[in-house]
Amino acid sequence: MERPDLDFANLPFAYHKTDANIRYWYRDGKWSDGELTSDESLNLHMAAVCLHYGQEIFEGLKVFGRPDGRIQTFRLEENARRLQRSARKLLMEPVPEEIFRAAVHRVVQANRRFVPPYGSGASLYVRPLQIGVSPEVGVKPSRDYLLLVFVTPVGPYYKAGFTPVRLIVEEEIDRAAPGGVGDIKCGGNYAAGMRATMGAKAKGYSEVLYLDCREKKYLDESGSSNFFAIRGRTFMTPASPSVLPSITNLSVRRIAEDMGLAIEQRPISVDEIPTFDEAGCLGTAAVITPVEAITYRGVDHVYAKGGVAGPLTTELYRRLTAIQVGEAPDPFGWTEIIEEM
């Protein structure tokens, strides 16, 4: 296997060209067999529904290099199911779980040389996306669909890795509404949030922390990751109809339970911000990113003093990543080996 000329230990979270992507077309009521291609472009009809009316959903999962040299996915089934939930909500054709699994396995096998080795701290990010491709001018669901999966080797999402980031509570802009589509992974939610994120970055923050848009009283999530806080030995994460159900969050709650922490998934008021001992962001890309401080109405509330993550956040990170890379046993059946071709 000829490794690409990449500095795996210092990768950015960015697109890097690999050898192949895979495409499955849904036409005339059935899915195609899936074809690997090295073409990075798509030939789409200019009236494709995805381009005008936003029938676009995606996923994000990672493949890790294990200490024994094999490679593994993390919670692939959960991603397959979430893509189906997203599809149903936007009236798109759900991708069968077997097709999703085959697509991921095949595209990763075809790009085996790009999977960062164990110990590099990097991983292979897998990005499935599904779009409505039928030409329409009237507003209605597409008849035909494309499932495309590409991969790219990545380092940490936030430049600093497991180093605390700063968040600012966003009081003006909303990402998603309770009756809307905040709970599914569609590109439109990201377009809606860019103004807020770029505004926060311009002020020196990594991301915003959104509030519920009805009362502006409860914490929702960050731009692209869930939020959690720890108070005493209680792990808290917002329950909200406009938050994306994060698979990292689901996993971390399970690990927190094993650590003997109490778990609370409930509306968390902004008034509780000063009472947190630790806080963090959760996502496939963000993994667990400790929050150094939250700024609310001009006041900084600091959780990671001196830029050092708290002990429980650190332990959660250690346990999660040990399972992901195959350093620790996986008692939950979350990982799946990708066999060599």
Ligand SMILES: *Cc1c(COP(=O)(O)O)cnc(C)c1O
């Ligand atoms: C993808 C995503 C997350 C994180 O979900 P994971 O399954 O943990 O990767 C959180 N919030 C939003 C808005 C997302 O799109």
